[in-house]
Amino acid sequence: MSTNDSLQTRDALAVVHGLTNLSAHAQRGASVMQSGKGVWVQDIHGRDYIEAMSGLWCIALGYGNERLADVAHRQMMELAYYPLTNHKSHPRVIELAEKLLSMAPVPMSRIWFASTGSEAIDCAARLSWYFWNALGQPEKKKFISHQLAYHGNTIASASLSGVSYAHEKFNLPLPGFLHVSTPHFSRHAHPGETEDNYSDRLIADIEKLIHKEGAHTIAAFFVEPVMAAGGIVIPPARYYEQLQILLKKHDILLVCDEVVTAFGRTGKMFGSTTMQLQPDLLVCAKALSSAYIPISALMICSRVYEAIERQSGELGLFGLTMTYSGHPVASAVALETLKIYDELHIVDHVQQVGPSLVSGLMNLRSHSLVKEVRGIGLLAGVELAPNYGAKCARIAEEEGLIVRAIGDTIAFCPPMIISELEVRELLKRFTNALNRL
Ligand SMILES: Cc1ncc(COP(=O)(O)O)c(C=O)c1O
Incomplete structure (x- = not known):
């Protein structure tokens, strides 16, 4: 057996693979x-x-990409790690947050950092709850997202995801995570329905759901500007326009999951711009560091941030923390990545x-x-x-x-x-x- 063949066998005996048939993997190898x-x-x-x-x-x-490798090496030697807890900070995370705020597709107020898309989506859900509690509306707890949406695989983000493989046998979704029809015209339109009629029907269904559940119970609606893992679904032109009117009417937060679409993928810097979305919260990851190191970011608008800040002042602490939030090496790599996007x-x-x-x-x-x-x-x-x-x-x-x-x-x-x-x-x-x- 050559060393290379043995790598395939060793993989099957040691590594667990996601989105993989594990029984087939044991036979087939990696x-x-x-x-x-x-x-x-x-x-x-x-x-x-x-x-x-x-x-x-x-x-x-x-x-x-040598520049990304070099910047990581330099940052590791200068300051390999520092937390953001208890009023501490470091230059790279400040520069990165400022850069992201300057790029945001709509005015944003602050950036919360995490390591993966799922974590940042999870934080968006938790901040939505924290926000509505701050506003004295603790009943606003439910979330709506699309069937076939993919928002990640932590317990909350998997609950938001509308794919059965993230739920089946995992006891998910949690209660209070609602899924509405995938906005995929060619697949789901009724015979003879125009794109506009189709959009109207979906929006009417969402409004019915909001009435049934009670708008006072719904915290936020999560969307991917273009659904990626759901099979590249580009919603009809009118759909998001009408959806946003509906969400405003019922005071429901809009969270844009730009984990795939941010930083140019759709032909604009953000998918929100391409699809004319105006999110209250926006999550990006992946291309933020071109995947050279895990980092994700949650952009928070001023209405939400001001309420969060006020409430944390009353409580004496903002209780969200993650060891690697704003990690210096990840921040340095992300900054360099964004610089390269500009240059290219x-x-x-x-x-x-x-x-x-x-x-x-x-x-x-x-x-x-x-x-x-x-x-x-x-x-x-x-x-x-x-x-x-x-x-x-x-x-x-x-x-x-x-x-x-x-x-x-x-x-x-x-x-x-x-x-x-x-x-x-x-x-x-x-x-x-x-x-x-
Ligand atoms: C749109 C979207 N949101 C969230 C996630 C989760 O990101 P991560 O795998 O980094 O947790 C993904 C991952 O593919 C994604 O495509």
């Missing part, structure tokens, strides 16, 4: 990746792949190459197995005929292309630094995979 450069990764057998999913929607600057004019770049990816995939609509192609910026999904998704992803991997099958939708979310030439190579490999299906 695809073990060894190194990466730009949009490319190489496995332990020396085979090259285009990482068309940025890992898990995250390695936005691609692999092997990343939004302009996505606006340039995104259409090549999306239109290239659109050209495949004539293929007999392709049902629908959806895309925005550098985020796209190709929906295949039923039961072809997993097989297609497997064949694509044999063709040297890593994609993700979400049911029968093949998701694409390549590193945002992908070049036109690499987009063409990606399309070629995917077309080969489709033709082999």
Whole structure:
């Protein structure tokens, strides 16, 4: 047995994998990746792949970025760790918070830091409760989100997620987490319904739910501007406009989960701008550090922050704390990442190459197995005929292309630094995979 083969076996005997059939894994073993450069990764057998999913929607600057490695090294040597508790701080977290506030898609007041998207979503839920308690409305406790939404996998964020795999046998969702219909026109519209009529119907259903539960019991509505792990779902133009009117009318907070969409992915710096959302709370992660180190951020508007500040003054303490909140090394890497996005004019770049990816995939609509192609910026999904998704992803991997099958939708979310030439190579490999299906 070669060292490389034994790595596959050792993995199966030692590591637990998420979103994986664990029984099948014990038989099949892992695809073990060894190194990466730009949009490319190489496995332990020396085979090259285009990482068309940025890992898990995250390695936005691609692999092997020396500046990010250098800045982490420098920060580790200067001040490897410092907490933010008991009035303590450090320069990098201050600079990062200021930078994020200057970039925010709507005016925001403060930034809370955590390590993962799930944690920051969890904090958004907890801050919503804290906020309504501060306003003397403790009954405002329930949350609404979409079926098929993915908001993470801690207990609260998994409850917000609308996917059965995060709930089944895990005793979730918790009570008070409500899910409404996925805003996916082509899949769920009634025959003859226009996009506007469809949107009106969904909004009317949400209003019925709000009346049934009582607006005085609902704390916040969580949305992903574009639903990523739900299969690249781009809600109809009118949907969010009407939803926001409804939420304002019933005084329900809007939380935008921009864990995937922030920092250029949809062709604007924030998905909230692309989809014209005005959140009270906004969560970002993943591309915040281009996945070089875990860090997430929760942006808090002034109405919410002022209430939080006042209440913590009355209580004598703001009781939320996490050891790695605003970690100096993660903050330094995130700051450098944002600087690189500025220097690369990343939004302009996505606006340039995104259409090549999306239109290239659109050209495949004539293929007999392709049902629908959806895309925005550098985020796209190709929906295949039923039961072809997993097989297609497997064949694509044999063709040297890593994609993700979400049911029968093949998701694409390549590193945002992908070049036109690499987009063409990606399309070629995917077309080969489709033709082999
Ligand atoms: C939209 C969205 N929100 C939240 C999360 C959870 O982030 P994390 O896996 O960093 O906890 C994810 C992860 O994929 C996500 O796609």
